[in-house]
Amino acid sequence: MKVLCIESTPKPLERSYGRRMIKAFVEEYKKNNPEDTVDMLNLYENHYPPLSSEDIEEALNEGRGRMVEEAEKFKSYDKYIIGAPMWNLGIPSALKSYIDHIVVSGVTFRYNKVGIPTGLLKNKSIFYIGTRGGYYPFPVSLFAHDISYVKFILKFIGIKKFKEFLLDGIDQSPERTARRFEKTLERVRSHARRF
Numbered sequence: 001m002k003v004l005c006i007e008s009t010p011k012p013l014e015r016s017y018g019r020r021m022i023k024a025f026v027e028e029y030k031k032n033n034p035e036d037t038v039d040m041l042n043l044y045e046n047h048y049p050p051l052s053s054e055d056i057e058e059a060l061n062e063g064r065g066r067m068v069e070e071a072e073k074f075k076s077y078d079k080y081i082i083g084a085p086m087w088n089l090g091i092p093s094a095l096k097s098y099i100d101h102i103v104v105s106g107v108t109f110r111y112n113k114v115g116i117p118t119g120l121l122k123n124k125s126i127f128y129i130g131t132r133g134g135y136y137p138f139p140v141s142l143f144a145h146d147i148s149y150v151k152f153i154l155k156f157i158g159i160k161k162f163k164e165f166l167l168d169g170i171d172q173s174p175e176r177t178a179r180r181f182e183k184t185l186e187r188v189r190s191h192a193r194r195f
């Protein structure tokens, strides 16, 4: 199996709960699946700038260019691990920009004869590790567009198996988060064993 692990925070490992959870998840996954390859993609080290007019022209009119290449590359994996903090009720723009590069008509989805979009990725699965500074109980959960957005757009391209782990209240309850973090990592490792 080929696994792609996407990290989308600019923070260094030691200052990021999300990155430390990703690290624990990947280490545990590798331990349990030594024959698999896990490629790391840090969106702040590998830049995906906002789509240019040229990117769009090439992809949509000529079926080539960076979007097509990135979408093909993304499609070549079997499993994905995605880590992202909530930023301004959504995801960091680096992750949104990456998504804009890989959701490409004719590569990762297509419109069928009656104009309904159909995802072209089959038998793939995602594990999403999300972090949030605050808590979003119902009804404020209705304004949280991080995990729900990523889940829906990946379903749009055909990825139906989506599991998530959320660490919330990080900035609202910093002491509680720090005190429980070893236990949190254990829970993350347990998910990794079942992924």
Ligand SMILES: Cc1cc2nc3c(=O)[nH]c(=O)nc-3n(C[C@H](O)[C@H](O)[C@H](O)COP(=O)(O)O)c2cc1C
Residues within 6 Å of the ligand: 009, 011, 015, 016, 017, 018, 019, 084, 085, 086, 087, 088, 089, 090, 131, 132, 133, 134, 135, 170, 171
């Ligand atoms: C630019 C920015 C915007 C943020 N917006 C939100 C937000 O809308 N809601 C929220 O709960 N936390 C917000 N946060 C807090 C982060 O979600 C939180 O600090 C982060 O998920 C912690 O994970 P980390 O340790 O991996 O960075 C924001 C943080 C930054 C830097």
